[in-house]
Structures are given as structure tokens and as C-alpha cells.
Amino acid sequence: MIDSKIYGEHVTAWCPGCGNHDVLLALKDALARQDLEPHRFAVVSGIGQAAKIVHYVRGNGFNGLHGRALPPAQALKLVNPELKVVVESGDGCSYGEGGNHLLAAIRRNLDITLIVHNNQIYGLTKGQASPTTMTGHVTKNNPLGVFDQPFNPVAVAVAMRASFVARSFSGFKEHAAATIVAAMQHKGFSLVDMHSPCISFNKVNTFAWYKSRCKEVSHDPANWDEAMKTAMVFGEEIPIGVIYREQRPSKETLLPQCRDGAMYRRPVDMDKVAAHMLSYA
Amino acid sequence: MREELHLILGGEAGQGLDTVAGLLGKAVVRSGRHLLTVQHVMSRVRGGHNNFRMRLASRPVQGPPDTFDLLAAMSRESVDLHRERLAEGAVILVDGGWDMAPEPGLIGVPFAELAARPVFRNVALMGVLGAMLGIEADILRELVADNFRAKGDQIVSSNLDVLAASMRWAADNTPSLPLPGEGDSVTRLAMDGNQALVLGALAAGVRFCGYYPMSPATSIAEGLAQVAVDMGVVVEQAEDEIAAANMALGASFGGARSIVPTSGGGFALMTEAVSLAGVMEMPVVFAVAQRPGPATGLATRTEQADLELVLRAGHGEFHRAILAPADVADCFHLTHKAFDLAEKSQGPVFILSDQYLASAVRSVEPFDLGSLPSVAEPDLSDADPDGYHRYDWSAPVSPRRIPGHGKSLVLADCHEHDEQGHIIEAADIRVRMQDKRLAKMDVLQAEVLPPVFTGEDESDLLLVGWGSSGEVLREVAGILQGRGVKAASLCFTQVWPLAPETFLQRLHAAECVVAVEGNSTAQFARLLRETTGFHIANSVLRYDGRALTAGYVLERLAPILEAL
Numbered sequence: 133m134i135d136s137k138i139y140g141e142h143v144t145a146w147c148p149g150c151g152n153h154d155v156l157l158a159l160k161d162a163l164a165r166q167d168l169e170p171h172r173f174a175v176v177s178g179i180g181q182a183a184k185i186v187h188y189v190r191g192n193g194f195n196g197l198h199g200r201a202l203p204p205a206q207a208l209k210l211v212n213p214e215l216k217v218v219v220e221s222g223d224g225c226s227y228g229e230g231g232n233h234l235l236a237a238i239r240r241n242l243d244i245t246l247i248v249h250n251n252q253i254y255g256l257t258k259g260q261a262s263p264t265t266m267t268g269h270v271t272k273n274n275p276l277g278v279f280d281q282p283f284n285p286v287a288v289a290v291a292m293r294a295s296f297v298a299r300s301f302s303g304f305k306e307h308a309a310a311t312i313v314a315a316m317q318h319k320g321f322s323l324v325d326m327h328s329p330c331i332s333f334n335k336v337n338t339f340a341w342y343k344s345r346c347k348e349v350s351h352d353p354a355n356w357d358e359a360m361k362t363a364m365v366f367g368e369e370i371p372i373g374v375i376y377r378e379q380r381p382s383k384e385t386l387l388p389q390c391r392d393g394a395m396y397r398r399p400v401d402m403d404k405v406a407a408h409m410l411s412y413a
Numbered sequence: 414m415r416e417e418l419h420l421i422l423g424g425e426a427g428q429g430l431d432t433v434a435g436l437l438g439k440a441v442v443r444s445g446r447h448l449l450t451v452q453h454v455m456s457r458v459r460g461g462h463n464n465f466r467m468r469l470a471s472r473p474v475q476g477p478p479d480t481f482d483l484l485a486a487m488s489r490e491s492v493d494l495h496r497e498r499l500a501e502g503a504v505i506l507v508d509g510g511w512d513m514a515p516e517p518g519l520i521g522v523p524f525a526e527l528a529a530r531p532v533f534r535n536v537a538l539m540g541v542l543g544a545m546l547g548i549e550a551d552i553l554r555e556l557v558a559d560n561f562r563a564k565g566d567q568i569v570s571s572n573l574d575v576l577a578a579s580m581r582w583a584a585d586n587t588p589s590l591p592l593p594g595e596g597d598s599v600t601r602l603a604m605d606g607n608q609a610l611v612l613g614a615l616a617a618g619v620r621f622c623g624y625y626p627m628s629p630a631t632s633i634a635e636g637l638a639q640v641a642v643d644m645g646v647v648v649e650q651a652e653d654e655i656a657a658a659n660m661a662l663g664a665s666f667g668g669a670r671s672i673v674p675t676s677g678g679g680f681a682l683m684t685e686a687v688s689l690a691g692v693m694e695m696p697v698v699f700a701v702a703q704r705p706g707p708a709t710g711l712a713t714r715t716e717q718a719d720l721e722l723v724l725r726a727g728h729g730e731f732h733r734a735i736l737a738p739a740d741v742a743d744c745f746h747l748t749h750k751a752f753d754l755a756e757k758s759q760g761p762v763f764i765l766s767d768q769y770l771a772s773a774v775r776s777v778e779p780f781d782l783g784s785l786p787s788v789a790e791p792d793l794s795d796a797d798p799d800g801y802h803r804y805d806w807s808a809p810v811s812p813r814r815i816p817g818h819g820k821s822l823v824l825a826d827c828h829e830h831d832e833q834g835h836i837i838e839a840a841d842i843r844v845r846m847q848d849k850r851l852a853k854m855d856v857l858q859a860e861v862l863p864p865v866f867t868g869e870d871e872s873d874l875l876l877v878g879w880g881s882s883g884e885v886l887r888e889v890a891g892i893l894q895g896r897g898v899k900a901a902s903l904c905f906t907q908v909w910p911l912a913p914e915t916f917l918q919r920l921h922a923a924e925c926v927v928a929v930e931g932n933s934t935a936q937f938a939r940l941l942r943e944t945t946g947f948h949i950a951n952s953v954l955r956y957d958g959r960a961l962t963a964g965y966v967l968e969r970l971a972p973i974l975e976a977l
């Protein structure tokens with residue numbers, strides 16, 4: 133195992149005590165446990181507090197637009213299957229603005245890992261409701277409390293048979309790191325719904341709130357019916373761990389043109405271009 | 414014998430007219446003649462009225478035809494719709510079973526006898542037309558056999574029988590309309606603008622195409638998808654245009670040359686990624702095939718009205734280049750150049766074409782692949798990886814390295830950032846970074862394509878156009894010169910940036926300047942005025958969804974010419 137110091141020590145722009153600090157530690161720990169040198173992976177993100185993590189890990193990074201972390205990450209994996217690709221984002225970024233991309237990413241099943249720092253609130257824009265904010269939660273923009281039903285990412289992912297679905301809590305450091313390792317080791321699309329408190333704007337879903345509710349799952353993650361049942365549980369009890377896992381080939385392994393590794397190294401075959409051109413004669 | 418022949422094939426969508434037009438066009442080109450086929454299709458899969466307009470000639474042709482020497486009507490409606498456009502002595506082919514009043518030039522083809530089943534009718538029509546045009550039977554047979562090969566020997570031989578019977582019938586019952594032959598056999602290609610664009614991208618080493626279907630750009634992605642495995646390209650149909658464009662940037666980050674084909678409505682959604690390419694300094698090629706808007710407009714028709722959208726797309730200030738191919742050969746060469754320019758300037762480059770150019774099939778010389786300039790490469794050195802900074806600001810264009818290639822770490826960022834790519838808010842760094850990006854204009858300026866001028870230096874009438882309107886202008890100028898008018902044309906194949914020193918003199922030297930564009934507000938004339946101060950007061954504009962033709966332009970130039 134390499135030393136996680138190799139991923140650098142950066143001054144962050146996060147509030148002291150924010151759950152993102154723990155996710156960062158868990159990520160570095162997970163990378164180190166897999167012996168991943170900085171040039172062998174890329175962290176891709178969108179916008180939000182969580183998404184800033186790209187700037188706090190020594191490695192390759194692509195910090196794109198709000199909600200748009202998954203599209204570039206998937207394309208990167210397609211054109212360079214040799215790179216490990218990790219996507220980090222917030223619940224607003226991945227479940228709100230980028231919701232459609234999440235559904236498509238589950239269907240594509242490329243070998244990438246999406247870690248959603250789910251603080252059930254918009255952090256960077258200072259406290260508006262996010263898709264996972266619970267009904268009744270009073271926020272700045274919902275003085276009467278949120279009326280909408282919360283989005284259940286785990287249930288949706290299991291329903292779509294995403295090939296790896298897990299939930300974790302950043303407050304449980306070992307659990308968080310081990311879950312990220314398992315997700316990254318899974319060949320195919322993996323989602324880690326990582327609950328990570330926003331101490332400044334979410335006074336409901338606090339460290340203590342999660343700590344008393346998060347319980348390791350006990351069902352067989354290969355059993356879809358059990359997984360679906362577990363996925364529907366969220367509230368007084370929050371099941372954490374691998375909720376659903378299924379082995380099926382990831383898309384980049386199915387595409388013949390992706391099998392020779394990074395595409396940028398391929399020279400242009402002008403003879404083939406010529407043959408293609410002459411097919412129009 | 415005529416030098417040129419204009420054909421129109423009309424009928425309903427779903428009747429297979431596109432197959433006839435495609436195969437016949439290929440046969441014409443294989444027999445050494447020149448070709449232009451323009452399609453007018455409705456936005457529906459069956460029914461309605463479609464037509465294919467073919468201009469066949471023994472010498473190169475430019476714009477779409479205005480009048481026709483032969484109408485092949487596969488639906489009765491077609492006869493009435495196109496009658497007004499028929500030339501003196503035109504032949505009209507109809508179905509012999511329609512029971513139409515006889516008239517000069519009207520010929521009833523006994524489709525019921527020649528084609529046992531309706532599915533064979535398009536091959537029967539091809540046989541009749543092929544025989545009338547004097548195309549060698551072997552060429553037609555080969556094309557029909559190739560076209561149906563996948564369906565099995567039985568289908569091939571039935572179609573060949575229909576073809577032979579139809580040719581025999583035509584030899585006895587129709588006038589012949591042959592074109593002068595080419596003599597020696599020349600190899601030419603029959604392809605449309607999008608197919609040439611695909612070839613240009615392949616020749617430039619395209620590795621990724623992100624798209625969401627939208628006419629008339631879809632065939633670019635489809636063309637790439639057909640050869641994707643063989644040529645080593647990933648073609649991803651994204652969940653929406655936003656994803657398609659953001660994917661292209663991710664692929665480009667990974668070192669893959671990337672293209673995003675779309676049309677105005679789809680491009681509108683992509684503007685966030687254009688801006689992202691600007692700040693990330695990411696090479697990417699957008700191929701925008703215009704169709705009429707606003708919004709969904711006319712889905713299958715043509716227009717040149719998205720210049721201002723493409724010019725301004727994206728928030729914040731950054732540079733871009735916009736190439737506007739005038740013909741099929743330009744679609745190839747300018748696409749190849751677009752990839753080079755995108756890499757050299759590390760930013761977005763646009764190919765702005767339109768439905769007419771995208772789908773009109775032309776005869777074109779094979780492209781000289783051997784003499785193509787090489788496309789600029791990213792920096793694959795990995796020298797001093799620890800000292801590597803993606804946005805090193807000692808030059809406007811920093812060395813771009815590829816993640817995973819060597820130990821250099823690459824950070825691409827959408828925020829304002831420092832040299833390493835980390836978020837900053839410091840005023841001085843912001844200014845320096847913005848200045849660095851803006852300085853890339855010099856890179857673009859050094860490569861600007863000057864407009865193509867034809868005619869005499871001191872003209873009475875100078876026609877100014879861009880993109881696909883360019884070739885119609887050349888044709889119009891030629892016709893006017895033949896009538897003794899001192900006419901000239903100035904055709905822009907790059908619409909941004911502009912290099913006024915390459916054309917401003919021409920504008921000043923002409924007695925009268927007329928802008929000819931496929932939009933309703935003369936967008937390019939406005940851009941010229943904004944850039945050079947030169948005001949083009951006269952314009953001929955077309956925005957009915959149809960391509961500009963010489964006839965259309967000449968008619969509208971008449972009052973201007975009278976006033977000269």
C-alpha cells in the first residue's frame with residue numbers, strides 16, 4: 133500500500149467540521165489501498181462544495197460544470213480505458229441538475245465510480261433544498277417546509293439494476309474508505325451514495341442524526357428483491373453498505389474499438405481512410 | 414446532345430425515391446458525368462410529397478437547378494406540383510395505370526407490367542431513366558446487384574430482371590436524353606457534404622463523436638458509426654445535447670480528437686460546453702448543420718440563420734473560429750483543418766454548414782489524402798512532470814498533456830484558475846489568465862482563410878456570400894458576365910475571425926455590392942459591417958426553407974441591375 137501523503141495536502145475552502153473533509157480522507161485512503169499512483173486516475177466533478185474535491189487530490193482532474201460530471205467522465209473512460217475514473221459530486225449536482233445523466237450512466241455501465249456527497253442540501257449556494265432534502269424540512273427557500281417527496285437515489289439505482297449500488301456515511305471513516313475501494317474495484321458503473329453532513333446549512337441531518345441511524349446491511353447484495361426492499365428503507369433506519377451488486381460486462385469492454393487501450397496513441401490509418409473514401413466511387 | 418440535363422423525381426416519402434436518386438446519381442458519376450442531387454423531403458416517414466432534383470452535366474455544376482427537362486412522377490400530385498418548373502419540351506414520366514389525358518411529353522410507364530410488385534417500382538424507374546440517359550447497362554446492373562446483395566441472390570436476380578425489362582421498354586418507348594460522354598473513364602466520388610465531413614474528420618484522426626440525433630446533422634454521427642470499429646472511433650449517442658457536448662470535452666481531455674455534430678436547436682443546448690471549452694482551453698470541433706428556426710422551425714429544410722448563434726454561443730469572453738464550407742470538397746478540407754485549428758488554439762472550432770450542403774450529393778474528385786498537412790498534436794513529452802502546469806502562462810497556448818500519459822498530472826478547470834488549474838479569485842491572476850486566453854486570437858488570425866474572389870478587379874456588381882451560398886454566387890456572376898455585366902463574387906468559407914486586409918479593397922472597388930444569404934436579416938453583412946465598417950446596402954435573401962439557386966438570385970437582382 134502506498135502512502136496517502138502522495139495525494140497531497142491542500143488548504144480547502146470547506147467549513148471546519150464539514151463532512152467533505154472525511155470523504156476526502158476516505159478517498160485518499162481508498163486510492164492508497166489500491167496502490168493507485170496519481171497519474172493513473174482522474175477525478176471528475178461538477179460544481180458544488182463536494183465537487184471542489186478535485187482541487188484537493190493530487191492526480192489528474194477535470195472540474196466541469198454543474199450537473200455535468202458524468203458525461204465527460206464516461207467519455208474519458210471510453211477513450212482511455214486504462215485510467216481509473218472517479219466522479220465526485222453533490223446531491224444537487226448529480227440527482228438534480230444532472231439527473232438525466234445519472235440514469236444514462238447506469239444504463240451505459242462504464243467502469244467508473246460515482247461518489248455523491250449527499251448532504252441533503254445545497255451547500256455552495258447556501259442552504260436551498262436539494263432533491264434529497266426530506267419533506268417538511270424548512271430551508272431558506274422553503275419557509276413552509278419542503279412539500280416535494282425526496283428522491284431516493286439508491287432505490288432508483290437498484291430499480292435500474294445499476295451494477296453496483298452502495299450507501300455509506302462519511303462519519304464512519306473505515307466504512308467510507310472500504311466502500312469506495314469496493315466500488316472502484318467493481319468492474320462497471322458503481323454508485324456510492326455517501327451521506328456527508330453540511331454543518332452550516334443542514335441542521336436536521338447532522339452527524340449525530342446519521343450516526344444513530346446508519347446500520348450495516350445484512351442481505352445478500354446479489355438478491356435484487358432483497359436489495360429493492362432495503363433500498364426503500366430510509367428514515368429511522370438508514371441501511372449502509374453494498375445494497376446491490378451484479379456482474380455484467382462494462383461497456384468499454386464490449387466496444388472493440390476500446391480494447392487497445394488509450395485511443396490518443398493510435399496513428400491515423402490513411403490507407404483505411406482512402407479505402408473508405410473510394411467506397412463512394 | 415445537351416451539355417446539361419435537369420431531372421426531378423417526385424413522390425411520397427416511403428416510395429423509395431431516395432434509393433433511385435442515390436443509385437442513379439452513382440451511375441451518372443460512374444459514367445463520367447457530373448452531378449448534383451438536392452433533396453426536398455418532408456419531416457415525415459411516409460406519405461407527403463418529396464422530391465429529388467438532379468442536375469447532370471458533362472462539366473462541373475454549381476448550384477441547384479431551377480427548371481427541369483424531365484419529371485418522373487411517382488404520385489399524381491407530383492405532376493401538378495412541378496408542372497410550372499418544366500422547361501420547353503420537357504418529358505413527364507407517369508404511371509401508365511393512372512389514366513391521364515394525353516399531352517405532349519407525357520409518357521405512361523407500364524409499372525404494373527414492368528414491376529410485378531410495388532417494391533420493384535423504384536428499380537423499374539431506375540431502368541427507364543438509366544436507358545433514357547444512355548447509361549451503360551453494366552453500370553446499372555452492378556449498382557442494383559450491390560444494393561440488394563445483402564437481401565440474397567433471389568432478390569438480386571428479381572431486381573435485375575425488372576431492370577432489364579424496364580430498360581428494354583424504355584429503349585422502344587421513350588425519347589433518349591443522353592449527355593456528352595467523358596471519353597476516358599475518370600474516377601469520381603458521389604457524396605454529400607456530411608459524408609465528406611466524416612471523411613475529413615477521419616483523415617484528421619477523429620476518435621470521439623458525441624451526439625444526439627437532429628436533422629440534418631445526424632448522418633454525420635451515423636457515417637462515423639458505420640466505420641467506428643474499423644477506424645477506431647467511439648460514437649456515443651448521448652442522453653441529450655448537453656451530455657454530448659460535455660462528453661466531447663471529457664474525451665478531448667483524454668487526448669481523443671472530438672467532434673460534436675448538431676443543428677441549431679441542439680446547439681442551443683450545448684452553449685454551456687462551448688463556454689467550458691473556452692475556459693478549459695479544450696480543443697473540440699462542433700459541426701453545426703443549419704436548418705430553419707426559430708426553435709424547431711422547418712426540420713428538413715435549409716437556412717443560414719445560425720451564424721450569430723454560433724458566433725456568440727457561450728458566456729464570458731473567449732475566441733473561436735468558424736469555418737463555413739461552400740461545397741463538398743470544402744466539407745472535407747475544412748473539417749480536417751478544424752481539428753488542427755482546435756488543437757493549435759486549444760479551444761472550440763465550428764464547422765457551419767446547412768441542410769442543403771449536408772445532404773446534396775455531388776460528383777467530386779477523390780481528395781488528395783497524401784498532401785494533407787499534419788494535424789497538430791498535444792504535448793506527449795512528459796518532460797519534468799513535477800514542473801508541468803496545464804495553464805502555464807508564458808505563452809498564449811500552453812503545452813497540453815494527456816492524463817495517464819507519463820507522470821505529468823493534468824488538471825482542467827471550469828473556474829478561473831491559476832497556472833496549475835486550481836480555482837483562484839485573485840484579481841491579478843484573473844486578468845493575466847484572461848489576457849492569455851485572448852492572446853490566442855493571433856493563432857487564429859494567422860490561419861484565416863481569405864474569401865474566394867472571382868471576376869474582374871473593378872466590378873460593377875460584387876456579390877458577397879458565405880458557406881453554401883458561395884457557389885451559387887459564382888454561378889450567378891458567371892451568367893451575368895456572359896450577359897456583358899461586369900460581375901464578380903466574393904465567397905467566404907471562414908466567417909470568423911475575419912481578415913479585412915484580404916477583402917476590404919474589393920468591397921470598396923465595386924460599384925455596387927450585394928449580400929446574398931440564406932436568412933432573413935443578412936447576418937453576415939451585419940458582421941462585415943461590425944468588423945470593417947463597410948455597409949452593404951443591398952441584399953438578396955432567401956428564407957423559405959429552400960436553397961438559393963441561380964434563378965432565384967438573378968430574378969431578385971434584376972431591379973438592382975437596372976439601377977446600375
Ligand SMILES: Cc1ncc(C[n+]2csc(CCOP(=O)(O)OP(=O)(O)O)c2C)c(N)n1
Binds near residue numbers: 225249256330
Ligand atoms: C448551471 C449552474 N446552475 C447553477 C449553479 C449554482 N450552483 C452552484 S453549486 C449549486 C448546488 C450545489 O449543491 P450540491 O450539488 O448538493 O453540492 P454541495 O455544495 O451541497 O456539495 C448550484 C445550484 C451553477 N454553478 N451552475
Ligand code: SF4
Binds near residue numbers: 149150181256332
Ligand atoms: S457549507 Fe456545508 S457543504 Fe459547504 S463546506 Fe460548509 S459544511 Fe460543507
